[in-house]
Amino acid sequence: MNITITGGSGFLGKKLAERLLAANELVGEDGASSAVENLTLLDVVDPPEELKNDPRVTVLTGDITDRALLEKAIPQSTDSIFHMAAIVSAGAEEDFDLGMSVNLDATRNILEICRGNRTKPKVVFASSCAGFGGDMPRIIEDMTARTPQTSYGTQKVIGELLINDYSRKGFIDGRALRFPTVVVRPGKPNKAASTFASSIIREPLQGQTALCPVAPESKMFLASPRSIVQNIVHAHNLTANEWGFSRETTLPGFTMSIGDMAEALRVVAGNDVANLIQWEPDPFIQEIVNGWPPEFDTRKAKDLGFIQDTSMEAVIRDFIDDEL
Amino acid sequence: MNITITGGSGFLGKKLAERLLAANELVGEDGASSAVENLTLLDVVDPPEELKNDPRVTVLTGDITDRALLEKAIPQSTDSIFHMAAIVSAGAEEDFDLGMSVNLDATRNILEICRGNRTKPKVVFASSCAGFGGDMPRIIEDMTARTPQTSYGTQKVIGELLINDYSRKGFIDGRALRFPTVVVRPGKPNKAASTFASSIIREPLQGQTALCPVAPESKMFLASPRSIVQNIVHAHNLTANEWGFSRETTLPGFTMSIGDMAEALRVVAGNDVANLIQWEPDPFIQEIVNGWPPEFDTRKAKDLGFIQDTSMEAVIRDFIDDEL
Numbered sequence: 001m002n003i004t005i006t007g008g009s010g011f012l013g014k015k016l017a018e019r020l021l022a023a024n025e026l027v028g029e030d031g032a033s034s035a036v037e038n039l040t041l042l043d044v045v046d047p048p049e050e051l052k053n054d055p056r057v058t059v060l061t062g063d064i065t066d067r068a069l070l071e072k073a074i075p076q077s078t079d080s081i082f083h084m085a086a087i088v089s090a091g092a093e094e095d096f097d098l099g100m101s102v103n104l105d106a107t108r109n110i111l112e113i114c115r116g117n118r119t120k121p122k123v124v125f126a127s128s129c130a131g132f133g134g135d136m137p138r139i140i141e142d143m144t145a146r147t148p149q150t151s152y153g154t155q156k157v158i159g160e161l162l163i164n165d166y167s168r169k170g171f172i173d174g175r176a177l178r179f180p181t182v183v184v185r186p187g188k189p190n191k192a193a194s195t196f197a198s199s200i201i202r203e204p205l206q207g208q209t210a211l212c213p214v215a216p217e218s219k220m221f222l223a224s225p226r227s228i229v230q231n232i233v234h235a236h237n238l239t240a241n242e243w244g245f246s247r248e249t250t251l252p253g254f255t256m257s258i259g260d261m262a263e264a265l266r267v268v269a270g271n272d273v274a275n276l277i278q279w280e281p282d283p284f285i286q287e288i289v290n291g292w293p294p295e296f297d298t299r300k301a302k303d304l305g306f307i308q309d310t311s312m313e314a315v316i317r318d319f320i321d322d323e324l
Numbered sequence: 325m326n327i328t329i330t331g332g333s334g335f336l337g338k339k340l341a342e343r344l345l346a347a348n349e350l351v352g353e354d355g356a357s358s359a360v361e362n363l364t365l366l367d368v369v370d371p372p373e374e375l376k377n378d379p380r381v382t383v384l385t386g387d388i389t390d391r392a393l394l395e396k397a398i399p400q401s402t403d404s405i406f407h408m409a410a411i412v413s414a415g416a417e418e419d420f421d422l423g424m425s426v427n428l429d430a431t432r433n434i435l436e437i438c439r440g441n442r443t444k445p446k447v448v449f450a451s452s453c454a455g456f457g458g459d460m461p462r463i464i465e466d467m468t469a470r471t472p473q474t475s476y477g478t479q480k481v482i483g484e485l486l487i488n489d490y491s492r493k494g495f496i497d498g499r500a501l502r503f504p505t506v507v508v509r510p511g512k513p514n515k516a517a518s519t520f521a522s523s524i525i526r527e528p529l530q531g532q533t534a535l536c537p538v539a540p541e542s543k544m545f546l547a548s549p550r551s552i553v554q555n556i557v558h559a560h561n562l563t564a565n566e567w568g569f570s571r572e573t574t575l576p577g578f579t580m581s582i583g584d585m586a587e588a589l590r591v592v593a594g595n596d597v598a599n600l601i602q603w604e605p606d607p608f609i610q611e612i613v614n615g616w617p618p619e620f621d622t623r624k625a626k627d628l629g630f631i632q633d634t635s636m637e638a639v640i641r642d643f644i645d646d647e648l
Contacts, residue, residue: 096493134569136467143461143469147488147570154489158482164471165478169420245458246471 007085008041027237090191092152103155115171125176180223180253184319204276213282216259219294223253252308264312331409332365351561414515416476427479439495449500504547504577508643528600537606540583543618547577548639576632588636
């Protein structure tokens with residue numbers, strides 16, 4: 001299998017690359033598992049040394065809006081593409097043109113390059129629950145309209161539509177996955193409004209205080225990096241027929257109040273750690289979080305065999321194992 | 325008011341132009357009605373003489389994919405744009421690149437030109453119920469997911485998403501309207517699978533036989549040219565606030581079986597006319613029509629004051645008045 005990951009040095013791209021290389025197999029167009037022959041990682045920054053040093057890995061560093069670079073990243077022999085690169089929500093909101101260029105135009109270029117190839121590559125597209133927004137029903141279902149209230153969400157929904165139409169036309173074999181909010185992210189806080197959901201676990205576990213800007217009763221729809229990466233591979237390996245008339249799904253997640261997240265941290269790491277969370281309400285962040293739909297019925301994903309995290313405690317323990 | 329209609333020589337664009345010129349008023353950004361100073365009609369073919377001869381009309385003939393021409397059609401002084409030009413369903417299915425270029429890229433160019441203008445133009449975008457498809461619920465509601473099963477439908481839904489996001493960002497003041505199947509279209513049958521819905525009324529009224537390729541119990545969601553044109557103007561004249569979090573709606577229509585349409589023709593024009601309909605089932609067309617969702621609950625549009633046709637008999641009488 002010749003595989004390309006865009007955003008291959010990103011937090012999830014890197015984990016996906018590690019998983020594919022370790023498993024050394026992926027289900028091809030013919031329905032059979034094959035070994036990973038070449039894994040191309042495209043990103044603006046280099047991946048870590050251990051990935052670079054794997055003889056199966058090709059590193060391409062540069063801007064995804066550069067069509068020539070994309071063509072190099074997706075040669076005729078490409079079997080599978082995991083398109084993870086994106087300008088995230090705050091970034092696409094701040095710089096509209098950059099968001100359109102990376103999240104929409106580059107996605108379209110990838111699909112066009114695939115369409116021109118002899119093979120019909122599988123394309124797994126990382127989308128987001130930011131595709132939902134505004135006056136939503138209490139529970140978001142598979143057939144709830146996507147009415148995004150950010151440019152990022154808009155660009156992601158457009159990507160889903162293109163994945164569907166290019167698949168229907170037989171240009172690609174696509175799959176689009178709407179990710180829940182990912183906890184626990186490693187590293188530093190980013191500019192996303194949801195960043196506190198990881199901070200309140202990650203920082204206390206490392207002996208640092210973390211500010212929580214929302215009330216304990218605020219709810220979010222969450223999934224762990226482990227379950228998301230496993231679900232990305234599962235999405236790839238399903239047959240086209242199993243997807244049915246629509247090549248998209250919301251990934252399973254769990255709905256939890258921030259207070260219960262803090263309680264899970266207390267159970268796993270004790271009072272001293274959990275007490276490092278400082279509750280400092282920020283009306284601006286609170287209002288944004290209040291606008292996110294917390295409850296999802298992901299029936300399609302569950303019918304298709306996608307997995308869901310078992311508990312917040314398990315998510316925290318996995319984070320400790322994987323990152324600390 | 326300086327107004328531009330793309331697709332201004334098309335069937336609905338022409339009717340809209342006539343209506344705007346006759347009324348000689350449109351509600352501007354300030355909420356007040358103003359006279360029509362300039363009406364630019366952009367299309368690949370010239371509009372009829374009576375439109376060309378109106379001193380308020382500027383005719384621009386050419387390809388909407390030509391950005392320079394679009395810039396000419398949307399000068400800095402533009403208050404309102406009615407974007408009606410499109411490659412229709414069968415056309416966009418046959419020539420994917422042409423559909424993407426006209427239905428997606430040209431729409432985006434229009435929005436970008438507006439964004440660059442000093443004014444914040446109102447943009448009314450003609451979308452379509454072809455945005456719905458696949459395994460749908462029995463009744464399509466405002467918050468039912470758009471899962472189009474054609475490239476035309478895909479491109480129209482993307483247009484709706486862009487109209488929403490450009491409006492949210494304050495670049496334009498947009499509105500997107502999903503049209504039901506329009507009956508009765510004047511002229512000749514076109515390549516749309518729905519073309520028989522007009523033919524079975526239009527041809528018999530002119531003494532010609534018409535083939536009906538679907539069973540009498542097949543149902544469609546319909547609206548007349550008169551109600552659609554009135555609703556286009558209404559959509560324009562509503563304030564931005566009235567639209568709320570989403571700048572889109574399905575226009576009201578009526579659901580009717582093909583048999584009941586034929587019966588309405590019998591009531592209006594008599595047995596001899598209605599008997600000119602010949603029922604010749606075509607499994608290919610029947611299957612396409614079976615895939616269209618016939619039942620819509622257009623609550624949002626009704627709450628916003630959009631009108632609905634009163635009866636098929638009235639629609640047929642209006643067609644006779646307007647076209648024969």
